[in-house]
Amino acid sequence: MNIFISSTIFDLIDLRAEIFHHLIQTGFTVRLSEIDSSDFELFPDKSAIETCLENLRRSDYVIFIIDKRYGNTVENLGYPKLSVTHLEYLEAKKNSKPILFYIRDKTYGEYKVYKSNPNGFKPNWIHEKEFGIFSLISTHGESSDKTDNNWIIPFRNSIDIKASLEKKLKIPYLKMNLARKIAEGEIxxxxxxxxxxxxxxxxxxxxxxxxxxxxxxxxxxxxxxxxxxxxxxxxxxxxxxxxxxxxxxxxxxxxxxxxxxxxxxxxxxxxxxxxxxxxxxxxxxxxxxxxxxxxxxxxxxxxxxxxxxxxx
Structure with a gap:
């Protein structure tokens, strides 16, 4: 089973690497753009953004990790005024990909304060130029399609995410492992x-x-x-x-x-x-x-x- 990890990169590079190694040790393959040993594919005829979107389309699961940064918007490249992570989220929904949506607890706390009083909100953790992150959280958490998995999973650190992944991906992993064992004659x-x-x-x-x-x-x-x-x-x-x-x-x-x-x-x-x-x-x-x-x-x-x- 192939998993795509979506988040801002430079501020979360250590966390992304830790989650990557945890998943491959569990038996998954992972698409991560900044790690050469991952299953991330390069397409010479596509832009960097389109390459990311194509890797997402070819994945079985998408993990979103949301912290204090929304990321730069890419409207100057012909896309809507959204960050790359936000574009990847919409692409995952468009392709009906199973999603696991993790949010730093401090970010989620400020989102709830902002949502209850947007006019009087004074940020403490998130910079004002990153308020687009609230739109991404709202897009996921307030989905009108009741069949969607719109769960929000707060985390404090990488340990929380790894513990959650072991529970959330247990059945997909077992099914994948069963298919492999049958194919390789291990049953x-x-x-x-x-x-x-x-x-x-x-x-x-x-x-x-x-x-x-x-x-x-x-x-x-x-x-x-x-x-x-x-x-x-x-x-x-x-x-x-x-x-x-x-x-x-x-x-x-x-x-x-x-x-x-x-x-x-x-x-x-x-x-x-x-x-x-x-x-x-x-x-x-x-x-x-x-x-x-x-x-x-x-x-x-x-x-x-x-x-x-x-x-x-």
Whole structure:
């Protein structure tokens, strides 16, 4: 997941760098114009402002950090009389980007005083030439679209922002990490096979599941769909197998016998995998059993990491 950080730069350069390193250590990629190692892209055919806007468009999330500076307006470059940060905010809204909007607590306090008494307001923290910042805050906080995320998150220092980001981006991070693990084969997947034979007038359907990964998994549910019951975690170590069997009366030639099996298990880091399999078997004209097991659905769910306690 790619994140764009928007703020004035020179007064917040240390804070921006700290947030950048925190996010990349968490697993995100970040677009930050002043750090060469970031994912910020350069476009030789675009101006500096258009380059920033294009990087924002290519990002999944936008973080705004508002302090005491609004920034210079850029109307002399053919844009509205707004700062670059304000332009980036409008572009994020135009492109329906998820936004996290952080404001220094002192700035937010003065905004609320200004809003309640604009004519009698005397600034203490914000310089008069930076009053455009109140317009940006108002644009975000007073959105008339109730479906918008117009939360304002005050902060005192970078520690506050990092703590908030860990909470606000937890689910997007987990989803991103899950997608990566699936793509790179890090999620343990059971290998299913079926072994069937005839015993007298019965057919024995034996379905076997092997943990082919390098990780132990924690089985939560295992059984035929109509008889499924949850149970305490059961460990299945790498290369270990678990099987389930059914006995059917010998079918007529060409008749198909079938059943559904549910296997649900968790990984150590809290990813739950629920798979549904269908078994099929039929007797052919040569009195031989033709059989197979097919995966019908496989679903992934992000849950809390597995907790294990041991008795003495």
């Amino acid at each position: 343990p997947i059971l290998e299913a096979q079926m072994i069937t034979n005839i015993e007298g007038n019965d057919v024995v359907l034996k379905s076997e599941f092997t943990n082919t990964s390098e990780y132990t998994i924690f089985i939560k549910s295992f059984g035929y769909k109509d008889e499924l019951k949850s149970k305490d975690f059961e460990l299945l170590a790498p290369k270990e197998r678990k099987h389930i069997s059914q006995i059917w009366s010998l079918p007529q030639i060409g008749q198909i016998i079938s059943s559904f099996i549910i296997v649900e298990y968790s990984t150590y880091d809290g990813i739950t995998v629920t798979s549904e399999y269908q078994t099929n078997a039929r007797l052919n004209a040569a009195s031989a059993i033709i059989y197979g097991i097919d995966l019908k659905t496989r679903k992934f769910k992000i849950e809390s990491p597995v907790e294990i306690s041991f008795d003495n």
